[in-house]
Amino acid sequence: MIEIDEDKLIRCPVCDAVNIDKGKKNACRRCGSAIYHHRSFSTEKSWAYLITAMIAYIPANLYPMLVTSAFGTKDESTIIGGVVMLWEHGSYPVAAIIFFASIVIPVLKFLILIYLLISVKYPLGKDKKVNKHKLYYMTEVIGPWSMIDVFVVAILAALIHLSSVEILAGTAATAFAISVFFTLLAAHAFDETLIKENR
Amino acid sequence: MKIENEDALDNFVICHKCFTLNEEIAIKDGSKACCSECGGVLYRYDSKLIDHGLALSLTGFIFFVLANLFPLMQIDILGSEQFITLPKTIFSLFDNGFYIVGFICAFLIFIFPLMIFVINMLLFLLLKMKRGEKLTKELLVLLSHITPWSMADIFFISILVALVKLVAFGQIHIGVAFWALMIFVLIDIYITKSIHLSEIWMLRKRILLDKDNK
Structure with missing residues (x-):
């Protein structure tokens, strides 16, 4: 016994x-x-991945995601620009999906992970242990869905490449893919056993 | 809490969602056990798990092959017809110089989903023949590492989004592979939702015990 x-x-x-x-x-x-x-550096690994992801998220929003060139005129659109354009064209559901996948989910994930990483070290949130575990579970489930925009760009770029009309992926696609990749790594590296009651 | 030895810990389960410790109980065939704290599914019991798993993974594999061979969709634009297949989507990223995105996409939507189904087939086949003690362990560990990285379902939703965006460009025809991919994704979701890895571990343990008793 x-x-x-x-x-x-x-x-x-x-x-x-x-x-x-x-x-x-x-x-x-x-x-x-x-x-x-990696117990001796419990949260640092997750922090490192998370900061990389956040840095990569900046160019992902500043550079064009999609470059459409039709009959000599070039039209570049960023992530937010693409959402606004879709909204103005009247495709509200798709605009909402892209908005959620590329803006809400990554930002939400950054915030939740920052909160969790700080709260396991310092007595910041007085949330219940169970709620924190649920929060972590949620980030793991919704995280991959931010890849939607990258896949959409890949499909559009593969499908439309004529000499007169052409769609190309922009610099932001690389930055965004890297950002999502590192947020996923950050979530995986997070040590769930660090979550303790009343801390 | 007192237990006999470390192996007795197999009688406990920790919930995926809320990390609560639950004691494992015997349940009826085809039913599921839920967490006492949050109500999330802990495990299911299926007496024909091997056959179900084998059938599902084989079907999924066939549909995945179909989804890769035929065009996903075709668009008539300015009098010329353009089509894409799943591999072509990835290769065109490489052609345009997007090596990092191409690499990530290749793994997320092609290599990992394919690996999961091949591993599942091998795993259930080995369990059915009651062989390969070490190999099943390695396969299960590998499977748990790649499962969170498989994004075939997300790719499918992306196709739907792309369809809406493409309406402005020209006439779109949906290809055979689109439907094959849809069935593949449904099977993929069903497998990840209904067959937890811990159930396969439990099954493996039962098979090993049976073997030892004989």
Whole structure:
């Protein structure tokens, strides 16, 4: 018989097996993967990815996402410009989808991750532990959906390339793809076991 | 809390959504167990999990191949016909010099979805034959690493958005691959929603125990 504290039980992020938290050298008893090995720099890894993502998000909004050249005239549109154009043309649902996927979700994800990362170190939010776990779960679920805009640009660019009418992806596509990629990494690197009651 | 040994921890589950510790109980065939705190699904019990998994992943694989072979959509623009296929979308990014985006897209919408279905097929086949103890473990670990990066469903929604944007340019025809991709995405969503990795781990454990007892 061994006596353990319930708070000492953690879930393996790879195979979901329940494990006893043994500190720095945690290896899952079922799948053998390391469980949050980077304990000594608990939140820094996630911070690093998150800051990279936020830096990449700036050019993603400033540079054109889509370059349409029709009969010699070039028309460049940024992410917000594209949303506004769609809204003016009357395709409200699509404008809303792009707005949510490219603006609301990334910004929301940055804010939630910043909040979580700060709140596990300093007693900032008095939110319940369960709510924080739910918040984290939500960022993981909605995160990938911000890729929509990149895929749309890829499809448009692949489909329309005539000599007279041509659609090209802009610099922002690269920046945005990198930004999403790093936010996903940041969310994965976040150590869920750091979330404690009343902190 | 007192337990016999570390292996007894298999009788507990921690909820995905809210991290609450729950005790695992035996449930009826075809039903699911929910978290006591938030009501999220913890695990399901399906006595024919191997057959269901094998059938679904095989079907999904066939539709994925179809979705790659045929054109997704075609557009009549200024008298000329242009069409795209799924691989062509990725290659055209490389052609235009967008190597990073092309690389990311290639992994997210082609390599990872394909890998998931191939791994699932292999996994269920091995479990059915009750072989490859080590290999199934490796495959399960690999599967859990790539699952969050597979974005076939998001790509499908992107196609719908692109369709609306394209209406201004010309007549659009939807290709065979569009429907194949739709079925693939539905199967993909169904598999990720109904077959949790932890259920396959539990199944693997039961099979290994059976083997040891014989």
